[in-house]
Amino acid sequence: MIFYIIRRVLFIPITLFGISLIVFSMIGMLSPYQRLATFISSPDRLKSENVDQLISMYGLDDPIPIQYGRWFKNLLQGNLGWSYVGKAPVLQALLQRFPYTLELTLFSAIPIILIGTWMGVLSALHHNRTLDHSLRIFAVVGWSFPDFVFGLFILMIFYSTLGLFPPGNLSLWAESIVKSTSFRSFTGMTTIDALLNGRLDVFVNALRHLVGPVLTLTYVQLAYILRITRSSMLDVLQRDYVRTARAKGLDERVVINKHAKRNAMIPVATVSGQTIVGLMAGTVIVEAIFNRTGLGSFLALAAQQLDYASIMGGVLFFGLILIIGNLLVDISYAYIDPRVRLD
Secondary structure, eight states: HEEEEEEEHHHHHHHHHHHHHHHHHHHHHHHHHHHTTTSOOTTTHHHHHHHHHHHTTTTTTTHHHHHHHHHHHHHTTTOOOTTTTEEEEEEHHHHHHHHHHHHHHHHHHHHHHHHHHHHHHHHTEEEEETHHHHHHHHHHHHHSSOOOHHHHHHHHIIIIIOOSSSSSSSSSSHHHTSSSSSSSOOOOHHHHHHHTHHHHHHHHHHHHHHHHHHHHHHHHHHHHHHHHHHHHHHHHTTTTHHHHHHHTTTTHHHIIIIIIIHHHHHHHHHHHHHHHHHHHHOOOOHHHHHTTOOHHHHHHHHTTOOOHHHHHHHHHHHHHHHHHHHHHHHHHHHHHHHTTOOO
């Protein structure tokens, strides 16, 4: 196990190197004038200064391998360029918005896993009955719904009609408190920081703004977990050791919880881990719909305004998250199922 983890960790820089090659190759197809924006903190400089001199100064007319080597050297030093969308260095802009995306992911992952597995087990235990058919319809509809369509429904019903769950991160009064000098930021996640600062009113306000995007992400992904849990549970219930446990006269709850459910959760745990990792990179549309200032909406705005430095930095950042997340999923899988050996 230890050697496997070390090997995977050592492989992370190689994977990121490959991602950087792909990203830079795509950006390299742009003209020097377009790529010049990644080095300029103020777009007005492109109008006030000689563009050809700026291109020569930053080496944008050099051969692509030389440009990549220069860019990669800056990357190792933490310099990803200037984000004119975030009005800050790219790395700083990404780290400022990462807690909002992480907060949304955590609040979505908990109901996805808990409710999805619970409903999947119920569906399997009531196989081909009314409850099973109802839950299967619920899952099919949820899995077929695009995120942006369901998100718009949530906005239309709960905000426009009922006025309950507004978009954004916080109300103006709560945002002024969070940005004040008396409010200390511990994690960057508003809900947790509000509790640590003893501001229950800010915590409740942050939760109200989270309900819409959380409902959107939860319903779509929960349907997938439900289907996986149901299929796995049905398969386990047909196994010989479950039949043997029932033949011994064991209580049905013991058979389900100790023998069936524990084994059925092995593939569910793997899928759940991958779902959580996928949520981190899959919040682009949801954050844009609900006007949340997380990584997703930031990169969507960067793409609209052709902020190439932010796009390249965001791709590398998400790549690192996915690599580390998949490593943790593989390790947890080995602990859940002792039959799996990571060599």
